[in-house]
Every structure is written in C-alpha cells, then in structure tokens.
Amino acid sequence: MTTPQPPPQPLVIAGRTFRSRLLTGTGKFPSPEAMRAALEASGTEIVTVALRRADLSGEHDPFADILTHIDPARYLLLPNTSGAMNAAEAVRLARLAASAGLPKWIKLEIHPDPRHLLPDPIETLLAAEQLVKEGFIVLPYINADPVLAKRLQDVGTAAVMPLAAPIGTNRGLETRGQLEIIIEQATVPVVIDAGLGAPSHAAAALEMGADAVLVNTAIAIASDPAAMAHAFRLAVDAGRIAYETGLASAAPVGAKASPTSPLTGFLRPEPALR
Amino acid sequence: MSTDSVTALANGTPVTLPAGATIGDLAAHLGLAPKAILVERNGEALLRSEWPARPLSEGDRIEFIRMVAGG
Amino acid sequence: MTFSETLHQGLPQSAVLRRFAELVAPCDDAALEALAAQAAATTRRHFGKTMRLFAPLYVSNECVNICNYCGFSRNNPIFRTTLTLDQVEAEARHLAAEGFRAILLVAGEHPKFVSNTYLADCTRRLRAFVPSVSIEVAPMETEEYRHIVDAGADGVTVFQETYDPVAYAPLHPSGPKRDFAWRLDCPERAYAAGFRRIGIGALLGLAPWRTEAVRLAAHVEHLLKHCWKASLAVSFPRLRPAASGFNPQFPLADRDLVQLVCALRVAFPEIGLTLSTREPAHLRDGLAGLGITMMSAGARTEPGGYTGAGREALHRTERGKSVPLAAAEVGTAEATVQFEIGDPRPHSVVVARLRQLGLDPIWKDWDAAINA
Numbered sequence: 001m002t003t004p005q006p007p008p009q010p011l012v013i014a015g016r017t018f019r020s021r022l023l024t025g026t027g028k029f030p031s032p033e034a035m036r037a038a039l040e041a042s043g044t045e046i047v048t049v050a051l052r053r054a055d056l057s058g059e060h061d062p063f064a065d066i067l068t069h070i071d072p073a074r075y076l077l078l079p080n081t082s083g084a085m086n087a088a089e090a091v092r093l094a095r096l097a098a099s100a101g102l103p104k105w106i107k108l109e110i111h112p113d114p115r116h117l118l119p120d121p122i123e124t125l126l127a128a129e130q131l132v133k134e135g136f137i138v139l140p141y142i143n144a145d146p147v148l149a150k151r152l153q154d155v156g157t158a159a160v161m162p163l164a165a166p167i168g169t170n171r172g173l174e175t176r177g178q179l180e181i182i183i184e185q186a187t188v189p190v191v192i193d194a195g196l197g198a199p200s201h202a203a204a205a206l207e208m209g210a211d212a213v214l215v216n217t218a219i220a221i222a223s224d225p226a227a228m229a230h231a232f233r234l235a236v237d238a239g240r241i242a243y244e245t246g247l248a249s250a251a252p253v254g255a256k257a258s259p260t261s262p263l264t265g266f267l268r269p270e271p272a273l274r
Numbered sequence: 275m276s277t278d279s280v281t282a283l284a285n286g287t288p289v290t291l292p293a294g295a296t297i298g299d300l301a302a303h304l305g306l307a308p309k310a311i312l313v314e315r316n317g318e319a320l321l322r323s324e325w326p327a328r329p330l331s332e333g334d335r336i337e338f339i340r341m342v343a344g345g
Numbered sequence: 346m347t348f349s350e351t352l353h354q355g356l357p358q359s360a361v362l363r364r365f366a367e368l369v370a371p372c373d374d375a376a377l378e379a380l381a382a383q384a385a386a387t388t389r390r391h392f393g394k395t396m397r398l399f400a401p402l403y404v405s406n407e408c409v410n411i412c413n414y415c416g417f418s419r420n421n422p423i424f425r426t427t428l429t430l431d432q433v434e435a436e437a438r439h440l441a442a443e444g445f446r447a448i449l450l451v452a453g454e455h456p457k458f459v460s461n462t463y464l465a466d467c468t469r470r471l472r473a474f475v476p477s478v479s480i481e482v483a484p485m486e487t488e489e490y491r492h493i494v495d496a497g498a499d500g501v502t503v504f505q506e507t508y509d510p511v512a513y514a515p516l517h518p519s520g521p522k523r524d525f526a527w528r529l530d531c532p533e534r535a536y537a538a539g540f541r542r543i544g545i546g547a548l549l550g551l552a553p554w555r556t557e558a559v560r561l562a563a564h565v566e567h568l569l570k571h572c573w574k575a576s577l578a579v580s581f582p583r584l585r586p587a588a589s590g591f592n593p594q595f596p597l598a599d600r601d602l603v604q605l606v607c608a609l610r611v612a613f614p615e616i617g618l619t620l621s622t623r624e625p626a627h628l629r630d631g632l633a634g635l636g637i638t639m640m641s642a643g644a645r646t647e648p649g650g651y652t653g654a655g656r657e658a659l660h661r662t663e664r665g666k667s668v669p670l671a672a673a674e675v676g677t678a679e680a681t682v683q684f685e686i687g688d689p690r691p692h693s694v695v696v697a698r699l700r701q702l703g704l705d706p707i708w709k710d711w712d713a714a715i716n717a
Contacts, residue, residue: 025345035343050344053285053337054311056304065310066341082344095319096312096339150573167345184361187570194345209360216345246363263381264374266631267600 008240011212013189014105014137014158016076018045021206022236023078023191024229025216032069034225039075042219042229047075048107050082051093072102078139080107086120087127094131106131107161109141117167117194121148125155132156141193144175149182149190160186161214163194164205168217170197173204183209199228199235206239207247282334297336298326304338312339347533348567349526352508356563361612365562368608369555377604384607384636387614396704397639398692399447400440401481401621403648404428404467406680407662408453410520412506414548414584414591416683417453419520423681424659424670427458432654433467437475439651443643443692446709447477449502451646451683454483454522461489465496472497476712479542483521484531490538499711501535502544503528504582507551508560516551529564536572543568543575544619549602550584550593558605565613578617578639579609585623585684599628603635610636622688626698629688633702643692647680655680 011018023046029035039047049066070077079097084090087110094106108131110124111117119142131138137158142148144162152160162182165171172195173179183190189211196202202213215232222228281290284300291299297315301308313325314337320328330336356362368380405427408417416423428436437448450467452459464480471478479500480493490501505528507513513525522528532543545564547557561579568577583602584593597605606618619639620629629640649655659678661668670678690698696706 026343027345029343048344049341051312051339052342054306054340056285056287056306056338065307066343067310077341079341080344092314092317092319096314096337097341099312099314099319099321100341101322185570185573243360244358246358246360262378263385263635264378264600264603264631266627267603 005241008237008244011189013139018076018212019043020045020233020236021212021240022202022233023048023193023212023214024219025214026066026070027216028220029225030220035220036069038219038225038229039070040229041226041233042215043233044229045076046078048078048080048214048216050080051096052083076105077102078105078107080109080141081127082109082111084110084127085112086110087123087130090123090127091130091134094127094136095134098136103137104135105137105139107139107141108157111167119143119163121145124148125151128152128157129155139191144178144182146178146181146185150185153186153188157188159189159191159211161191161193164192164201165195165197167194169195170218171195172197172201173208176208179205179210180208199231202232203235203239203242206236207242209243212236280330280332282330282332282336284336285338291330295330296326297328297330300330300336301326301338306338310340312341313337314339347530348564348571349529351567352529352560352563353526356559357566359566361566362559362563365608365612366559368611369558369604372604377600377607380604380607380611381635384610385634387610388634388636388638391614392638394704395638395707396633396699397447397617397707397710398445398696399449399477399479399639399641400443400445400692401449401451401641401644401646402433402436402440403451403646403650403680403683404433404464405452405455405459406648406683407455407458408520409456409665410454410522411518412520412522413516413518414506414551414593416681419662421681422661422663424674424678425662426648426655426658426660426680427452427455428648428655430466430470432649432652434470435654436649436651437471441474444696444708445692446475447479448475449479449481449500449641450498451481452483454520456483459483461485461492464498465492468493468496468498476709476714477542479544481544484528485534487534487537490535490540494539499540500542500544501532501540502546502578502580503531503535504546504548504580505529505561505564506548508547508557508564509552512552532568533571536568536575541575542578543572544578544580544617546580546582546619548582548584549597549605550595553595554597554601554605558608562609562612565609565616569613569616576617578619580619580621581606582621582623585687602628603632606632606636622686623684625687626690629695630698630702633699633704640695642688642695643690644686646683646686649680650682 011021020043022044024042024044025048081090081093090110098104110120128138139159141161149160165174191212192205192210193214196215197218205213219229278293279290313320406417406425411419468478478498481502510525517523617638618636620637621641622644699706
C-alpha cells in the first residue's frame with residue numbers, strides 16, 4: 001500500500017484555486033459526447049470555448065451551443081478571442097463573452113495568420129491593457145517571448161500563456177529555452193499552451209516549473225479522446241509532483257575537467273610564502 | 275419606409291418586423307433560443323438580461339453570437 | 346508582495362533556491378575546485394574576460410544610527426566631516442584623472458547633513474564628467490530616490506547587513522536603521538524610482554553564513570522577478586576590524602567566501618558580483634577569475650580620503666551637536682575611516698595585475714547619454 005503522498009500544491013490564478021493543472025480546449029472533437037467524456041477523464045476545471053456568429057440558416061450544428069454540453073457550474077468557462085485580427089476585435093469579443101454573465105475571464109488570443117495561428121504580440125499587449133482596465137481576468141496566449149511576458153505582467157494580466165510549439169503541431173517544447181526564462185522571471189502563473197502533442201511533453205512542462213498546461217488538439221484528435229485525456233491527466237500530476245519533490249540537477253557536462261593549476265590554490269599559499 | 279414596421283440587420287441580413295418589435299422577438303423570429311445566444315447591438319454587447327425586451331430601432335445592426343467549441 | 350513579506354511568510358522552495366542550498370552545503374577541497382571550475386566557465390560565458398572598476402567616494406561620515414559593527418556609529422567619538430559640493434567634485438576629479446568612470450557616493454545616514462537634495466546636487470555635479478554615478482546611503486522613499494535618479498544617478502546599493510531579523514535587532518539598537526523590513530524593501534522602492542543598477546549584500550560575519558547565503562539568494566531571485574529591468578549585483582562585504590573594535594560572532598573563513606562567490610555565480614549566471622578593497626590582494630586576485638565582475642581599486646573609506654578635502658571642518662558629534670576638535674588635534678586629525686583597507690594597492694597596480702590574470706579592466710560600461 002503506497003504511503004499517501006501529500007496532495008500537490010493547488011494552482012492559483014487571480015486568487016481562484018484549482019486542483020487540476022491541466023486546462024483543456026473544446027475544439028476539434030469528433031462529437032459533443034466524445035468531448036464531454038474527454039473533459040471528464042482529464043480532470044480539468046478550466047475549459048476554453050470560442051465565440052462565433054450564430055448560424056441563421058436553420059441547420060442544426062451540434063457544436064452550435066457549447067453551453068448545452070458543458071456545465072458552467074462544474075467548469076470555469078474560459079472564452080477565447082480566436083477570430084480577432086486585432087486588439088479592437090479582441091476587446092469586442094471579450095465584452096460579448098462577458099455579456100453571458102459568466103466570470104469575466106478571457107483567454108486573449110489574437111492570431112492574424114490563419115495558417116500558423118501565431119499570436120500578434122503588439123495587438124495582444126494593447127488588448128491586454130484595455131481588458132485589464134475593464135476588469136477582465138486576462139490570460140494572454142503569446143509566443144515564448146520573455147520580455148513580452150514581463151510587459152503583460154506589468155499591465156496586470158493574471159497569467160501568461162506562452163506556446164510550446166505552434167497550435168496543432170503537437171511538436172512539444174520547441175521553445176524550451178525561452179520558456180525557462182519566462183518561468184524564472186514570472187510573478188504570475190505560467191500556462192504552457194499550444195503544441196503539446198504527448199503526455200510526456202506535458203510532464204516535461206510541469207517538471208521545468210510551468211504552473212499548468214493547456215491541451216486541446218492532442219486529446220481531441222486521439223482515437224480515444226477520453227483515454228488520451230486521462231493519460232495527460234496522469235502526466236501533468238506526475239510532472240508537478242516531480243517538480244515539487246525537486247529533480248536532482250543533472251551533473252554539469254564535463255564537470256570533471258580539472259584545470260592544470262588549481263583555481264582555488266590561492267586559498268592554500270605555498271608554505272615557502274608564509 | 276412605413277411606420278408600422280421596423281427593419282434591422284440580423285448578422286448582416288435585413289429582417290422586417292412589426293413596429294415595436296423587440297430584439298427578443300427578432301431572436302424568436304429566427305428560431306434562436308435566448309439562453310444560447312449573446313447579443314451585440316450596433317457594436318455594443320448587451321447583457322443577457324438587457325436585450326430580450328429592448329425594442330428595435332430602424333437600421334439596428336444586431337449580432338447574434340454563440341459560444342462554441344474552441345481551443 | 347515585497348521581499349520582506351515573502352521572507353516573513355517563509356522562503357519559497359523554488360528549484361534555483363534548492364539548488365543553491367546544495368551549492369553552499371559543506372564540501373571537500375575537490376568539490377570546491379569543481380565548483381570553482383564551473384563558476385569560472387559560467388562567468389566567462391556571460392561576462393567574457395572583463396572586470397569593471399569603480400571607486401567609492403565617501404561624502405560624509407556623519408550618522409544618526411548606532412550600529413555595533415560600524416566605524417561611523419553615532420556613539421563612536423570619531424572625527425567626522427561632510428564634504429561641500431566643491432570638495433565632492435574635487436575628489437571626483439581626482440578619481441576621474443586616475444581613469445575612473447564609475448563612482449559610488451557613500452555616506453552614513455544623516456537627514457540633515459546628507460539629505461536627498463544634497464545627494465542629488467552631488468550627482469548633478471559629477472554627472473558632467475562621470476558617466477556612472479551610484480549611491481550607497483541611507484534607505485529612502487521612492488519620491489526621494491526620484492530626485493537622485495533625475496539628477497543622473499543610475500545605481501543604488503543597500504546592504505541588509507543580516508537577513509536574520511533576530512540577529513539584526515541587537516546590532517541596531519538605535520536610529521531609523523532599526524526598521525529591518527523597511528530597509529529590506531528599499532531596493533524595490535529604488536527600482537520604482539528608476540534606478541537601472543541595484544546592489545545588495547549581507548555584511549558577512551553577523552550570522553551563520555550558510556543561512557545568510559540562502560536568504561540572500563532568495564532576495565536575488567525575488568529582485569530578478571520583480572525588478573526585471575534593473576541589472577542586479579551582489580557584494581560580499583566581510584567584517585573587518587573597525588574603529589569600534591567590533592569582533593564578528595560568525596567570522597567567515599576565506600574558503601567559505603570563495604564557496605559563496607562560486608555558488609552565487611553558478612546559481613545566478615548573469616548577476617554582477619562585486620568585491621571591494623575590504624579583501625586582501627591575494628584573495629581578490631584569486632576570486633577575480635571565479636565570478637567577480639566588479640572591483641574597487643585604490644579605495645579610501647573616509648570623506649576627503651583622496652584629496653584631504655574637508656579636514657578643515659573636522660569635529661566630533663555628540664548627541665547630535667557638533668563639538669570642535671581640541672587645539673592639539675587641529676591640523677593632524679583625519680576623518681575616521683569606515684573600515685580598514687585590506688587591499689591598499691594603488692589602482693594602477695590592480696589594473697596591471699588584472700591584465701596579468703588575463704582580464705580586461707573596464708572603466709566605462711555605459712553612458713546615459715545614449716538614452717537622453
């Protein structure tokens with residue numbers, strides 16, 4: 001019987017506490033049922049949704065109204081501003097999302113390039129500043145740019161969401177070097193979002209000190225989304241526990257190289273000098 | 275433009291309703307369940323409690339938005 | 346949340362602090378040598394083979410605080426003086442002629458003799474020919490610091506003396522310096538005023554060095570997060586014999602100082618590490634290659650130390666009042682030093698030695714003119 005381990009530390013964003021460090025998206029699922037099962041299996045508490053013009057053609061789009069499939073009492077809905085091409089459109093979408101009467105949380109994402117879906121830093125900073133002034137809890141999706149991350153924290157975002165790799169590429173922590181700097185300098189939670197293609201990527205993200213990860217594509221397009229969601233849940237918990245326990249620092253490469261004359265010889269002046 | 279009707283744009287398409295019609299009437303006319311949509315009138319988002327009873331004005335640009343699946 | 350609040354709640358268990366605690370744990374000579382090799386390589390990568398030079402310029406040794414370890418302590422009947430603006434400029438011109446382009450204005454804490462307007466005036470005078478002026482004086486509020494930043498100062502140094510509040514209290518029995526938390530949050534207030542360089546450190550010897558080091562490292566980590574646009578430097582003032590004959594309760598051995606410098610370098614590769622002339626020549630030369638990136642040279646630690654300026658105004662200060670010297674003392678008395686110099690080599694000898702060690706002495710690092 002394994003001894004009961006202390007539960008890992010909770011995730012706190014804008015003063016609100018979450019047990020799970022896995023945020024999930026709701027796009028690209030084969031069906032609403034598959035999505036609901038995957039959310040259940042993931043243990044997530046924060047779920048992103050998008051805003052789109054209602055279809056007036058009368059055909060019934062199953063995903064048309066996400067609120068029928070996701071209980072806002074059980075999950076914190078995090079509307080995103082995907083579709084916005086600039087700060088003004090993002091602010092407009094955020095206000096629309098807030099009109100639903102849900103908590104004013106917003107995943108600020110502005111990607112004018114529909115092919116790679118890479119975030120526009122300038123419009124994102126402008127929108128963040130405006131939305132914070134309007135009382136929104138802003139979680140900005142950004143490229144892994146440490147200075148932008150600090151500029152966003154300076155204007156009052158509740159977190160920063162740097163990408164591991166472009167959305168949908170599933171290529172894992174390609175921006176590791178910059179992510180490490182962002183985490184080191186962060187005074188708000190760091191949620192690594194986009195590009196995490198396998199549970200091992202998520203575990204590595206938590207091991208390096210990220211506060212949480214957001215996964216959508218890798219779960220939604222799996223042959224069995226609920227099973228993959230469960231795998232990501234285990235990986236995120238494993239990564240966080242490993243981080244809290246403290247990974248032994250890898251032995252520095254070539255640490256054994258001993259210089260010709262000892263560097264600390266000056267601590268032991270030769271007897272002749274005494 | 276007769277005074278016994280009002281024409282507004284719904285997601286960009288003109289819709290004509292009897293005078294005094296409200297945004298709620300417009301939504302119903304389009305078969306949209308109020309609980310499931312968000313409304314923006316002339317670029318300004320309206321709280322869920324605000325829009326159902328609000329009367330339409332001639333030429334109003336109404337946007338009906340849904341929360342949908344997204345990453 | 347300021348660092349004093351963070352410290353009060355207990356040190357955060359971050360990965361870098363856990364690693365740092367390992368680096369300062371007791372170790373044998375072989376392990377110290379390996380740590381030194383890693384520190385040297387890390388320093389090369391980030392700073393190349395350079396050594397920045399600066400000179401302290403003491404403008405006053407008046408002080409309203411009683412600190413048991415300091416020569417300037419109010420209850421020491423030492424010879425005190427405060428330089429006039431002209432005298433400060435004369436001292437600075439002397440240093441500039443020697444090549445210094447970075448000057449640290451140092452003073453005891455005295456609201457009347459060393460006000461922030463006086464310091465701003467000193468800064469304005471020096472900025473005409475000194476590109477980098479920084480201050481090591483009493484802690485202030487942000488608005489007061491702003492005057493000095495607007496006058497052209499770019500750096501501020503505040504030593505917490507000891508990060509252990511229990512040890513701190515009895516060492517500071519009287520004066521504004523009794524407020525541990527207000528002093529500890531001073532770097533963040535200075536950052537808010539616009540200082541580009543921040544210097545911190547502990548006066549080594551007041552508390553067990555390993556616990557002191559971990560709290561110092563936590564302060565570094567906190568400032569790197571919250572004052573991210575400033576460049577941070579840590580100094581290693583080690584207690585020397587002072588006029589008040591204070592003997593440190595936890596004296597730091599040379600070997601421990603070396604481990605501390607190397608551990609900070611490995612844990613925080615990009616921060617500046619400063620070593621003053623408190624330390625003897627052989628130690629400074631040895632540490633120059635292992636992590637230190639900034640040094641003073643040919644320093645004097647009393648007002649007027651370089652040109653004799655201010656001697657005409659020497660007096661004692663008793664209970665806040667200025668007491669003239671006895672007749673016999675006039676003419677021979679000199680302003681009392683803050684501490685004895687460990688490395689009395691003139692700056693030219695230090696520069697030659699640095700070149701021998703394969704290091705390039707840097708007089709001028711940066712000039713605000715490019716931002717003006």
